[in-house]
Amino acid sequence: MTGEDDADGAKLDRLVKSLRECGDYAADRDVKLCLENHFGTMTTSATRTAEILRAIDHPAVGVLYDQANIAFFPAEDYKEALALLAGRIFHVHVKDLVYRTGAGPLVCSEVARVDESVRTVHSRIPGEGILDWPAILKDLAASGYDGWLSLEYERRWQTIDLPEAAIGMARAHKYIRSCLAALG
Numbered sequence: 001m002t003g004e005d006d007a008d009g010a011k012l013d014r015l016v017k018s019l020r021e022c023g024d025y026a027a028d029r030d031v032k033l034c035l036e037n038h039f040g041t042m043t044t045s046a047t048r049t050a051e052i053l054r055a056i057d058h059p060a061v062g063v064l065y066d067q068a069n070i071a072f073f074p075a076e077d078y079k080e081a082l083a084l085l086a087g088r089i090f091h092v093h094v095k096d097l098v099y100r101t102g103a104g105p106l107v108c109s110e111v112a113r114v115d116e117s118v119r120t121v122h123s124r125i126p127g128e129g130i131l132d133w134p135a136i137l138k139d140l141a142a143s144g145y146d147g148w149l150s151l152e153y154e155r156r157w158q159t160i161d162l163p164e165a166a167i168g169m170a171r172a173h174k175y176i177r178s179c180l181a182a183l184g
Contacts, residue, residue, distance in 0.1 A: 011042060016055045023058035032090045034064035037081075039072050046070055046081035053088050062090035065140075066152070067131055068097050072121055078136045086143050093152040094176055096129030097121040123154050123161040125168050127175035134179045141183055149176065
């Protein structure tokens, strides 16, 4: 199950209706709502997320951009993803990964985690994986994004991939700060 199965469009209709209603409530309170690019949901790719955002068509509803989640499948590269989501990114998750050797296509039965037997990636500290965070951050800034970046440290689910948070988060923080400093 990918989370995208919606042959009759009923899931999309319910999502659009509920997020328009929630968007009105959020806007009245100066709150933004985010759809995260995530496996096991309807927003596994930037293309699909952009389509859903256009259907919702609400200024208080945007995206929590997570290029690592997009790369799980893999879907779009960061340049294409950022172009598709431009102006609608309200928050960014920062993490990294490498692909597992010999892994097949990602199959998800849950949203929060992937069973070890079907994992297609290994989690990595930002800067130690395949994602080009200096370029991603540069392009985000060039697009006008000046919001929050949050380090998403997924050791809870993949304890074999990442060191203890006190070590890994410190390395990630140092790396991302150096990327931001290089932007000027």
